Amino acid sequence: MFGMRWRLFRLLGIPVSVDLSWLIILALLTLSFAEGFPSILHDYFPGDTRQLPQADYWIMGLVTALAFFACIVLHEFGHALVARSPGMPINGITLFLFGGVSELGEEPRSAGTEFLMAVAGPLVSAVLAAVFWVVAVVGYQGGWPHPVVIVLGYLATINAVVLIFNMVPAFPLDGGRVLRSILWAATGNVRRATRWASYAGQTFAWVLIALGVLQFFSHDWVGGIWSVLIGMFLNSAARSGYQQVLIQQALQGEPVRRFMNSKPIVVSPSLDLRHWVEDFVYRYHHRAFPVAANGRLEGVITTQALSQIPRGEWAEHTVSEVMTPDLREVSIAADADAMEALGKMQRTGASRLLVTDGDRLVGIVSLKDLQGFLNLKLELEGRDDISPQHGDAGSGRAREGAIAHH
Numbered sequence: 001m002f003g004m005r006w007r008l009f010r011l012l013g014i015p016v017s018v019d020l021s022w023l024i025i026l027a028l029l030t031l032s033f034a035e036g037f038p039s040i041l042h043d044y045f046p047g048d049t050r051q052l053p054q055a056d057y058w059i060m061g062l063v064t065a066l067a068f069f070a071c072i073v074l075h076e077f078g079h080a081l082v083a084r085s086p087g088m089p090i091n092g093i094t095l096f097l098f099g100g101v102s103e104l105g106e107e108p109r110s111a112g113t114e115f116l117m118a119v120a121g122p123l124v125s126a127v128l129a130a131v132f133w134v135v136a137v138v139g140y141q142g143g144w145p146h147p148v149v150i151v152l153g154y155l156a157t158i159n160a161v162v163l164i165f166n167m168v169p170a171f172p173l174d175g176g177r178v179l180r181s182i183l184w185a186a187t188g189n190v191r192r193a194t195r196w197a198s199y200a201g202q203t204f205a206w207v208l209i210a211l212g213v214l215q216f217f218s219h220d221w222v223g224g225i226w227s228v229l230i231g232m233f234l235n236s237a238a239r240s241g242y243q244q245v246l247i248q249q250a251l252q253g254e255p256v257r258r259f260m261n262s263k264p265i266v267v268s269p270s271l272d273l274r275h276w277v278e279d280f281v282y283r284y285h286h287r288a289f290p291v292a293a294n295g296r297l298e299g300v301i302t303t304q305a306l307s308q309i310p311r312g313e314w315a316e317h318t319v320s321e322v323m324t325p326d327l328r329e330v331s332i333a334a335d336a337d338a339m340e341a342l343g344k345m346q347r348t349g350a351s352r353l354l355v356t357d358g359d360r361l362v363g364i365v366s367l368k369d370l371q372g373f374l375n376l377k378l379e380l381e382g383r384d385d386i387s388p389q390h391g392d393a394g395s396g397r398a399r400e401g402a403i404a405h406h
Contacts, residue, residue, distance in 0.1 A: 005094060014080055014090050016073060021097035026065055034061030037150060044153075045146050056147065064151050071128050071159055072100040078124035082117045083108070098233055099162075111185035111193075118177035125163040132156035170204035171197035172237045194245045201238030205231045250374045251338040259338060259370055260355045260363030266292040267301060269320035273309065276301070276319055288330075290354050290361050291323045297361040299323035300330055300354065331356050334363065341365055 004020040034057040041052075076093045079102045084090050091103040108114040136152035138144075167175040176197050183193035212227030267276060267289045280289055281303060288302040298320070305322035306314070324330075331354040332341050341353055345367050355363040 005096075011077070012081070014077070014084075015092040017092055017094045019094055019096035022069075022095045025097050026069070029065040029068065030058065030061040032061070033064045033154065034058045037061065037147075040150050040154075041146060044140075044150070052147070060147050060151055064154050067151070067155055068158055069095055069100075071125070071155065072162070074128065075121045075124050075162065076100045076102045078120035078122075079117055082120040083113075086113055098230060111181045111190075114177060114184065115181035118174045118181060122163050122167055122174050125159050125166070129156050129159035129163060132159060168204060169197075169200055170234065170238070171201035172241050173201070173204075173234070176201050176238075191242075191245045191249055194242050198238045198242035201241075202235050205233075205235035205238060207231070208234065247342070247374060248339060250377045251342060251370065254338040254373075255334065256332055256336050256338055256341050256353075256355055256365050257334040257363065259373055260334070260365040261369070262363045264290060264354075264361065264364040266290050266361065267319050269293050269298055269318065269323065271319050273306065273314035273317050273319065273322070275315075277303075277306070277314065286352075288352065290364070291319055292361050296359050297327065297331075297354065297356060299325040300327060327354060327356075330354055332365070333357070338370060342367075342370055 005017045008016045037057045037060050080090045093102050132152050133156035139149040166173050169175040169179040180193045180197035184190050208227050208231030212224040215224030269291050291299045291301055301319050301323040309317055329348050334355050334357050352366045355365055
């Protein structure tokens with residue numbers, strides 16, 4: 001989901017980061033707020049004929065945008081803290097183009113937990129909207145500086161918009177997760193509940209896309225673009241959310257050793273690089289090979305390591321000189337859950353993992369192996385007949401919480 005991102009701070013043990021795309025929405029919101037403030041000032045304070053410097057409007061816009069994203073972080077903390085109370089791991093909170101997400105280590109194990117998590121964020125937004133509105137009214141009646149009152153009123157309004165938008169019963173919005181929790185409780189089948197909630201999310205997404213097209217024809221280009229983009233994002237998120245449940249229920253509880261190739265091709269650490277390329281890379285068409293000696297796993301060598309040495313010198317260097325001895329990111333225990341292996345592949349971008357038993361290499365598991373098993377199981381057992389399991393819908397998934405709608 002994310003590209004380049006930076007860690008901002010850690011609060012209550014939960015890291016908060018921003019994705020590179022967040023800078024885009026920060027700039028657009030600042031511009032939008034700055035352009036809207038002069039007319040709001042005229043509408044709510046018609047007796048004030050002063051014209052503020054343009055720089056003041058930009059400062060107001062930036063302050064409002066930053067305060068709005070602080071509210072989004074609080075919204076996500078609502079989800080995260082409720083999720084953490086029963087012991088669910090929280091990987092962090094990230095701000096990005098469409099708002100913010102809480103990255104959960106696993107999904108709720110019951111419909112009741114899902115419901116509480118889903119409503120926590122909107123409750124935070126409701127409280128923020130009410131507080132900003134009350135303070136804005138007090139400031140309006142108390143003669144506070146007009147720019148301050150306008151910013152407070154704006155924050156009350158946009159928190160109310162976040163609340164209303166997120167409570168639409170369309171998965172993966174908070175309202176869609178409330179819908180899923182209700183369907184889950186009624187049917188006892190989390191996958192069936194997710195499928196129906198996903199259909200609702202996709203329907204709402206296409207409505208947004210259609211509205212965006214209509215906005216194009218009415219010459220509201222900016223609004224149209226945002227409606228289409230948000231619709232496309234929700235449609236993709238709704239589909240992937242259901243697919244993740246299918247994957248989880250097919251793979252959860254299956255040990256890695258069931259899928260591994262128990263006779264992997266290994267390379268000797270004393271082999272020179274020229275023979276490694278000719279006899280292994282060109283022959284087996286892999287970019288990475290485990291390095292082992294006397295049954296003991298010593299590292300992994302990849303074709304990327306060749307960039308360190310000129311081609312004419314390959315015969316003068318051995319595999320042990322350029323291999324990577326740190327195997328934590330590319331290895332997994334033979335008895336580990338297949339979902340753990342899939343999660344590690346997704347997190348690291350690796351398509352193959354070394355399967356180990358202590359310091360011994362016992363096999364290699366690939367993404368292709370896991371996908372092949374998944375497709376076969378779905379084909380033989382049917383997408384609607386895989387026995388439901390209570391548990392997470394995929395390690396490391398992200399809960400789409402507050403999404404800014406413009």
